[in-house]
Amino acid sequence: MKFEYPCGDPPPAGETKEIAPGVLWVRMPLPFALKWINLWLLDDGDGWMVVDTGVATDESRAHWTTIFASPALQGRPVTRVLCTHMHPDHVGLAGWITDRFHCALWMSRLEYVVCRMLVADTGREAPEDGVNFYRAAGWDEAALATYRKRFGQYGRMVQAMPDSFRRVTAGESLRIGGRDWRVLGGHGHSPEHICLWSPELNLFISGDQILPRISSNVSVFPTEPDADPLSDWLESCVRLQREIPPDVLVLPAHNEPFVGAHGRLQELIDGHELCLKRVEQRLQSGPQRVVDLFGALFPGAVTSELLGFATGESLAHLNCLIARRRARRRLTTDGIWLFETV
């Protein structure tokens, strides 16, 4: 599918680019495989609303400091910080910015609470439930040792969060500057993701809910092994096709602003349905462990870095097939899950 990217080159880190009246594009580097995140500044009358923040690194803090002092902000302060969801690239500096400007954090309740929970896990030992979960998925002892060692990374990329927040709920309307922005929800990539839509500007700040060139991670995690986030994700994609106009300019958290939301949502739906079909076909050849299904879902080899993501995504497809009564799961006496067709 061909999409239009009408906003041209992204702004260099530490600079802003106005893409609509009172809407500034900011781009921050990320220390991950994913190299950049887009953040937005919305004219809020007396100052600016920051939408998403970047990870808690000295580099991001330095870029923000430059931006706060830049002429583009006209000497006006940050009035509030809104986070679309709780992933570290989105909330990492929320506490730092709200502290600096003595302003409030706006977020959905579930994203705020889960964020606080994950930060609290930092420094803890890996839980046995987590080890058993990945063992059941087919990980060997070396991979489980790496899981134990890496457990609790989340909080290292997130600066202390504010101890209170203003709840944002799908369906409500936010007055930002002189404009109304509708809050639309999404589930599956994270528990209660929010997006902002301005009918007046025909802009849709999508967070990670719609990305033009990468598909958002939809994963099952050890805290809820039976979760079915893929069904939630597919439902959200179908609903968003009804809620936003086809010609809306999407401002995604990764890649570039684009026009073509409906087509992109359809691609995401079709892509997952195809993956579900491939997994089901693989199951027809006999019972499979989670790790046996990577070949049906990912084109290249799954490196140890990506093992957690691949496992979570594969389980998301398997749990969706179980919910559709196309597959079932049993536990062997060794504690390994085997999946098979019904």
Ligand SMILES: [Zn+2]
């Ligand atoms: Zn995310």
Ligand SMILES: [Zn+2]
């Ligand atoms: Zn993201």
